[in-house]
Amino acid sequence: MAALDTHSKIDLIGFNLKMLAKGQQRSLLISAGAMEDKEFLLDACRKMAEVGVGLYATPGTHRFLAENGVESIAARKISSDEEPNIKTLIQDGKVDFVVNILTGDSTYDEASDAASIRSLSVKHGIPLYTDRAVAKETIELVLSDLEKGTYSYSIRSDDRPWDLRQRFLELVRQRGGWSNHHGHFDKAYLISPENLALGFADMEKKWELYRHLKENYTHEDLVERISRALQTVVDQGSQYCRTMVDADSIIGLKPIHAAVEVKERFKDKIRFEIGVQPLEGVLDESSREQYIEACKLADFCGGLPSRDRPQEGKHLDIVMETAKELNKMVEVHVDQENNPFQHETELLCLKTIEHGMQGRVYGIHSISVSAKDESEQDRIVALCKEADVGIVICPSAALSMKQLPMQGPLHNSIGPFVKMKNAGVRTYLGIDNIADLFMPVVDGDMWTEVRMLMEACRHYDLEQIADWASEPPLHILSEQAAKVAAE
Helix, strand or coil: CCCCCHHHHHHHHHHHHHHHCCCCCEEEEEECCCHHHHHHHHHHHHHHHHCCEEEEECHHHHHHHHHCCCCCEECECCCCCCCCEHHHHHHCCCCCEEEECCCCCCCCCHHHHHHHHHHHHHHCCCCEECCHHHHHHHHHHHHHHHHHCCCCCCCCCCCCCCCHHHHHHHHHHHCCCEEECCECCCCCCCCCCCCHHHHHCCHHHHHHHHHHHHCCCCHHHHHHHHHHHHHHHHCCCEEEEEEEEECECCCECHHHHHHHHHHHHCCCCCEEEEEEECCCCCCCHHHHHHHHHHHHHCCEEEECHHHHCCCHHHHHHHHHHHHHHHCCEEEEEECCCCCCCCCHHHHHHHHHHHCCCCCCEEEEECHHHHHCCHHHHHHHHHHHHHHCCEEEECHHHHHCCCCCCCCCCCCCCCCCHHHHHHHCCCEEECCECCCCCCCCCCCCCHHHHHHHHHHHHCCCCHHHHHHHHHCCCHHHHHHHHHHHHHC
């Protein structure tokens, strides 16, 4: 069946629910077009009448139905002063489903009538079909759903249709498992009741506090915590996971060495990739040296342009030049603050194009894009598409951002997922932090992250969300395609 947009799906489900109602008349308005269209739709109309749906039909269709033993009420054209006519039937809520197939009749302004019918149907939330095949298929689906009780409710239903979590997990399993595109596993499990109050600090303060924590890291400790976080992801049936680890003048290369060891241990369980987080920036020479050395061992060169304010552009130049020299992918934290005056997503896209890195760069968060007005959001989303920058959304982390005393459109603190999806921007799921100073109560459960996204964005298309939550990065899809082609 042809794909329906969201509003059409809502209207059709509404009609299905009306079909279940006891003691309520349901009505279909049909203008069946040319004779061959009338013949094509005759059986569908007869079946609707048999289940108690009242039929309103335009004069030609009314005569045809009567000649074939199907009862209907004549409905006049919109321009008619006689009652009932199409306009008043729709306006007065007397029809629940409209089929309007054009005849090609040139004796009156059929196009204007069709436009008016469409406008009235949309305004009043009534399903409208203008293609005979789609109309017939939809009617047959409605009748099938009625017979099967698809939309009826039974408390004793064995398949628990209300258990959307289990249905969603099965959709993810069918797609090969979860894909987690962002984490900070070197920081995981550092929270405790004793230091929980640090969770109230703002992001920049936490960056500072981590300097003291990192000084006490050991190789064994890092391996244990990274392994524990990765095992949490594996236990959920995941096919892919990526984490960032710090590399700077304070911690040196300890985290990357530990992460590489964990990667080797888990190589038969999951595709695990590592990015480098420049938490001390890349403009400081000593930290940049450690960063570059770590990137040589990693899969991704990470970025944190806000750490090198006001020289975010120079920060990205260094990150991308390093990635090109080492033939690595790039992932960059952008627009984390839910701040309408941040412009890091746009800057990342422009730098991606400038450095010829299209298809190799991922932005993490892009929350602040949602704090801008609609036209700015649309412009930046279009730029993401042009630069072929993938955007990773970490729902719990996004929603945890502090509210700022700034003006902007009312919105939830999360990147504009639906806008990006509709524009064809690649989007991905990230867990982000697990049980650390940044996210004290996040436990790495990916269903929780998915649910947070669906609620925050009011987007409940389970198939689409399952695609998002299981999608591997672009380079792995390319590897898989090449492997299939070679077989």
